[in-house]
Amino acid sequence: MLRLSRQPGGQPEIFHSLQGEGATIGVATVFLRLSLCNLSCSWCDTKYTWDWENYDYKKEVMALDTEQVREKILSYECPHLVVTGGEPLLQQTELAPLISGLKQQGFYCEVETNGTIAPMPEMERDIDQWNVSPKLSTSDNRLERRLVPDTLESFSRIPNAYFKFVIVEPQDIEEVCGLAEKYRIPPQRIILLPEGRNPEVLQSRSGWVSEACVKHGFRFSTRLHILLWGDQRGR
Ligand code: SF4
Structure with missing residues (x-):
């Protein structure tokens, strides 16, 4: 069984929208939001x-089997999946067969992860794009919770892993540069995006974050879903 986020209307948080950030920003996508984070x-x-x-587990989480999740994903007739969370790799044992089946049906599969849990070999084989x-x-x-050196090193060796950093303050850029050097992450695979849950905050940080991208050769990403729909769940 997979533990998924439940939308306020009671439906599982599997929805059809545009990828809002990162390397595939703007692509029509089915999102699968899993619960739990480390x-x-x-x-x-x-x-x-x-x-x-602050949230009620019973209200926010629902358990569905792989077949139920697969049917809902297929109902959108959109062969691009982003698995997000929470931290999806906490449930990778249950997730791997779902991904493997969707790959056989021609899906492009992305996983959003905080980079603290190493992927299983099946996941490494089947996932087209890691957004770390x-x-x-x-x-x-x-520090010891958020950065796991061995795991970061393995992700940096995966060519289809992009490193996406949420930037709050200018000091964050120095930290990113330090990590890029330590884990030998090529700048082309580093994406900076300004933190912001409304268009005004996002806009206020976009100027200096984009300048830092120019300076260091990183990629810049906005948060398209915030600009289009604000901080709305299920969009
Ligand atoms: S931002 Fe991501 S890693 Fe951090 S607590 Fe939220 S779901 Fe977990």
Whole structure:
């Protein structure tokens, strides 16, 4: 069984939209949002997937078997899947057969991960694109929780892994440069995006973040879904 996020109307959080950020920004996509996370970022915009002090687990989480999830994904007739969370790799044993089946049906599959859990070989084989988002000190997670050196090193060796950093303050850029050097991540696979849950905040950070991308040869990404729909769940 997979534990998924439940939308306020009671439906599983499997929805059809545009990829809002990163290397495939703007691509029509089916999203599968899984519950549970092993980190607790202060600015997390999906706390309903893991923060059981402030959200009700029974209300926010639903368990579905692989076949039910697969049927819902196929109903959109869109062969591009993004598995997000929470931290999807906490459930990779249950996720792997779903991904493998969808790959056989011609899907392009992306996984969003915080980069603290190494993928199983089946997942490494089947996933077309990893969106690895290591958390910086401004996320307020303890260092030993947010950065797992062996795992980061393995992701940096996977050619289809992009490193996506959420930038809150200018000091974050220095931290990104340090990680890029330490884990030998090519700048072309580093994407910076400004933190912001409304268009005004996003816009206020976009100028200096984009300048840093020009300076260091990183890629810049906005958060398209915030610009188009604001901080709306299921979009
Ligand atoms: S890793 Fe992602 S889902 Fe988990 S707390 Fe941080 S931002 Fe939220």
